[in-house]
Amino acid sequence: FLIDKGNYRHFMAKEIHEQPEVVGLALGHYLDFSAGRVALPFALPVNPASIDRLTICGCGTAYMAGLVAKYWFERFAGIEVNVELASEFRYAEPPLKADGLTLFISQSGETADVLASLRYAKARGQKTMGVVNVETSTLARECDLAVPIRAGTEIGVASTKAFTCQLAVLASLALAFGRERQAISDETEARLVGELMAVPGLMAEALRKDSLVEQIARDLSHAHDVLYLGRGTAYPLALEGALKLKELSYIHAEGYAAGELKHGPIALIDETMPVIVIAPPSPVLEKTISNMEEVAARGGKLILIGEAGLARDVADEVKRSLVLSPMAPDFAAMVYAIPVQLLAYHTAVVMGKDADQPRNLAKSVTVE
Numbered sequence: 001f002l003i004d005k006g007n008y009r010h011f012m013a014k015e016i017h018e019q020p021e022v023v024g025l026a027l028g029h030y031l032d033f034s035a036g037r038v039a040l041p042f043a044l045p046v047n048p049a050s051i052d053r054l055t056i057c058g059c060g061t062a063y064m065a066g067l068v069a070k071y072w073f074e075r076f077a078g079i080e081v082n083v084e085l086a087s088e089f090r091y092a093e094p095p096l097k098a099d100g101l102t103l104f105i106s107q108s109g110e111t112a113d114v115l116a117s118l119r120y121a122k123a124r125g126q127k128t129m130g131v132v133n134v135e136t137s138t139l140a141r142e143c144d145l146a147v148p149i150r151a152g153t154e155i156g157v158a159s160t161k162a163f164t165c166q167l168a169v170l171a172s173l174a175l176a177f178g179r180e181r182q183a184i185s186d187e188t189e190a191r192l193v194g195e196l197m198a199v200p201g202l203m204a205e206a207l208r209k210d211s212l213v214e215q216i217a218r219d220l221s222h223a224h225d226v227l228y229l230g231r232g233t234a235y236p237l238a239l240e241g242a243l244k245l246k247e248l249s250y251i252h253a254e255g256y257a258a259g260e261l262k263h264g265p266i267a268l269i270d271e272t273m274p275v276i277v278i279a280p281p282s283p284v285l286e287k288t289i290s291n292m293e294e295v296a297a298r299g300g301k302l303i304l305i306g307e308a309g310l311a312r313d314v315a316d317e318v319k320r321s322l323v324l325s326p327m328a329p330d331f332a333a334m335v336y337a338i339p340v341q342l343l344a345y346h347t348a349v350v351m352g353k354d355a356d357q358p359r360n361l362a363k364s365v366t367v368e
């Protein structure tokens with residue numbers, strides 16, 4: 001079959017713009033929209049109520065998806081979550097209880113470190129799940145339960161639509177675990193399912209900011225170092241933003257939990273340093289605002305991704321802001337992923353870099 005770029009310059013742009021559609025389809029497989037309930041089309045390999053810990057394992061962007069999901073599983077299912085890099089997990093030989101659950105996330109299902117970690121977990125008697133895009137992959141075959149993300153073929157080396165489809169599946173699983181563990185009521189489940197159903201439309205709105213993101217990317221393309229800050233689920237998004245910018249534009253970037261600013265990165269801030277603050281609606285927004293004031297006081301160039309009210313409140317401190325529509329906080333990270341991806345994409349394109357095929361990187365790392 002033929003995969004082409006359609007009207008886009010790069011596969012990456014096409015894949016970014018496909019997200020409202022593929023995320024909607026992915027959610028449709030795991031949620032019953034009309035009943036306002038999670039409806040997994042399979043039985044889980046463990047009873048979520050019988051385990052006291054969930055291990056999540058992956059590499060690269062899939063690992064970032066696991067870090068976001070940790071917040072959801074903890075909040076909605078009340079379960080302790082460890083998120084592990086597969087390249088560490090396989091050699092650290094962590095203690096794992098037999099009949100516990102390890103969940104692997106991998107777009108390709110072929111990443112060597114992930115497969116080695118899978119085999120380690122199985123040898124320890126863990127039940128295993130694979131959140132995969134390639135349904136015929138080794139991970140899908142070897143785990144106890146493969147959960148497809150159905151993002152469609154992803155060509156761009158830097159993962160985009162697979163990331164948000166992973167999040168769609170992980171959010172659905174977190175709600176299913178929450179229900180089985182009686183950690184959320186039917187009403188809360190219905191509200192959260194409703195919030196998830198709103199995500200594709202909000203993503204489509206975020207995509208309309210494309211040309212504004214491109215303007216910000218022009219500024220960013222002159223930077224030597226960029227800092228991304230976020231709290232809660234926006235923290236892994238800050239890590240993902242920095243990863244994307246590094247791999248695509250070769251600009252050095254770091255993601256930090258906003259509250260860690262004072263423990264190190266604040267020393268780097270001067271008037272040459274762009275600081276991108278990812279600030280979706282959140283109960284701790286006030287804390288993020290004080291971090292922004294700390295950056296502004298040291299002359300840092302603040303770029304805000306947030307809602308209109310926040311942008312108004314911090315207008316004096318901020319150099320540029322990218323304003324997104326109001327939304328509920330719980331799954332806002334899925335929507336805020338869009339400007340984060342677009343920013344890295346456009347920075348690379350402005351700089352004349354190959355956004356689909358960054359140097360030294362491979363789509364699937366099948367050797368160690």
Ligand code: G6P
Pocket residue numbers: 059060061062105106107108109110111114157158159361362363364365
């Ligand atoms: C490579 C790719 C990344 C991807 C990572 C994990 O580094 O460039 O985009 O996130 O591998 O790949 P996986 O197929 O396991 O999700």
